[in-house]
Amino acid sequence: MFPSKTQKPLVEVRGLSVDMPLAGGKDGLRIVDNIDFSIAVGERVALVGESGSGKSVTARAVMRLDPVARLSGKIDFEGRDLLTLSEKEMRHYRGSSIAMVFQDPMSFLDPLMTIGDQVAETLRIRGIGRVEARKRALSVLDELGVDRAAERLGSYPHEFSGGMRQRVVLAMALVGEPKLLIADEPTTALDVRVQDQVLDLLDDVSTRRGLAVLFITHDLGVVAGFAERVMVMYSGRIVEDGDVHAVFKDPKHPYTRGLIRAVPRIDQDLEELYAIPGAPPAPMARPAGCPFNPRCSDAFDRCRAELPAVLPVTGERVACHLHDRKGA
Numbered sequence: 542m543f544p545s546k547t548q549k550p551l552v553e554v555r556g557l558s559v560d561m562p563l564a565g566g567k568d569g570l571r572i573v574d575n576i577d578f579s580i581a582v583g584e585r586v587a588l589v590g591e592s593g594s595g596k597s598v599t600a601r602a603v604m605r606l607d608p609v610a611r612l613s614g615k616i617d618f619e620g621r622d623l624l625t626l627s628e629k630e631m632r633h634y635r636g637s638s639i640a641m642v643f644q645d646p647m648s649f650l651d652p653l654m655t656i657g658d659q660v661a662e663t664l665r666i667r668g669i670g671r672v673e674a675r676k677r678a679l680s681v682l683d684e685l686g687v688d689r690a691a692e693r694l695g696s697y698p699h700e701f702s703g704g705m706r707q708r709v710v711l712a713m714a715l716v717g718e719p720k721l722l723i724a725d726e727p728t729t730a731l732d733v734r735v736q737d738q739v740l741d742l743l744d745d746v747s748t749r750r751g752l753a754v755l756f757i758t759h760d761l762g763v764v765a766g767f768a769e770r771v772m773v774m775y776s777g778r779i780v781e782d783g784d785v786h787a788v789f790k791d792p793k794h795p796y797t798r799g800l801i802r803a804v805p806r807i808d809q810d811l812e813e814l815y816a817i818p819g820a821p822p823a824p825m826a827r828p829a830g831c832p833f834n835p836r837c838s839d840a841f842d843r844c845r846a847e848l849p850a851v852l853p854v855t856g857e858r859v860a861c862h863l864h865d866r867k868g869a
């Protein structure tokens with residue numbers, strides 16, 4: 542649907558909804574609501590939106606990481622619907638076809654295990670011998686710019702800086718040679734300089750390996766330099782999806798416009814910093830109509846009554862009544 546380097550889809554998500562069980566309630570709470578998106582082979586896509594919009598729940602759904610989450614729809618990965626796989630089949634995909642890195646590397650690392658053993662473990666689980674697994678671990682750490690990687694295989698996580706730990710976690714994700722890497726706010730806890738280094742690294746690895754990346758962030762500021770396409774999420778739905786330059790140049794959804802305005806600029810005084818008024822709704826308190834309508838300065842009657850469909854708008858997909866000719 543979107544121009545990309547290969548056009549060949551790697552993952553195609555259709556009508557994905559995620560419901561979380563509620564104590565006592567049988568319907569559960571709808572966190573992600575009927576979303577569609579695809580990612581091509583080697584494509585770099587950013588998923589952005591304020592905290593609480595459903596980005597992590599979406600990412601975890603693709604990997605089927607939440608045992609209690611109820612998933613519906615389709616997640617086609619190279620032609621197989623992940624939602625129809627058994628847990629055992631799914632385990633084969635995690636780490637080898639799809640890998641994930643998270644915001645806080647420390648919570649992911651075992652403080653009592655050496656870096657070398659942790660990176661090699663993904664392979665050991667898959668039955669690869671100790672010597673070969675260490676060799677590949679070393680080569681990935683090298684690829685990710687860990688100095689003197691051979692010496693450091695025997696180090697423990699506390700001996701590494703924050704940026705280096707994030708490289709180790711990346712190495713753990715990449716050692717299984719996945720085709721899709723889901724990076725959930727991997728740079729949010731890092732200072733700006735280290736954040737840039739990690740992004741450059743991801744950029745290199747993605748290009749060299751033809752690795753597709755779904756990069757999740759609440760910070761639109763980091764998106765432009767890295768992603769080719771951006772998907773904007775609000776209240777469990779994708780409200781805008783398009784080429785990153787097109788979206789930055791001419792955002793179609795008022796929410797995207799607000800997010801872009803809220804990115805701090807170097808030449809700006811702190812008092813001038815813009816913030817979208819209000820806060821996103823909790824999943825149990827979504828307003829009728831468009832979930833963004835109470836915060837939207839362009840809202841009109843229809844926005845308070847009817848949920849906007851996701852429609853094509855000049856090469857993008859947008860869910861906003863302002864762009865639906867029928868209603869405008």
Ligand SMILES: Nc1ncnc2c1ncn2[C@@H]1O[C@H](COP(=O)(O)OP(=O)(O)O)[C@@H](O)[C@H]1O
Nearest residue numbers: 561572591592593594595596597598599823824
């Ligand atoms: N296991 C769960 N049970 C119930 N609600 C959840 C669960 N996980 C996340 N949520 C809710 O889903 C919404 C989206 O969460 P999340 O995907 O973590 O947001 P984001 O990553 O965009 O900040 C939030 O309102 C959050 O409280």
Ligand SMILES: [Mg+2]
Nearest residue numbers: 596597598725
């Ligand atoms: Mg999150």
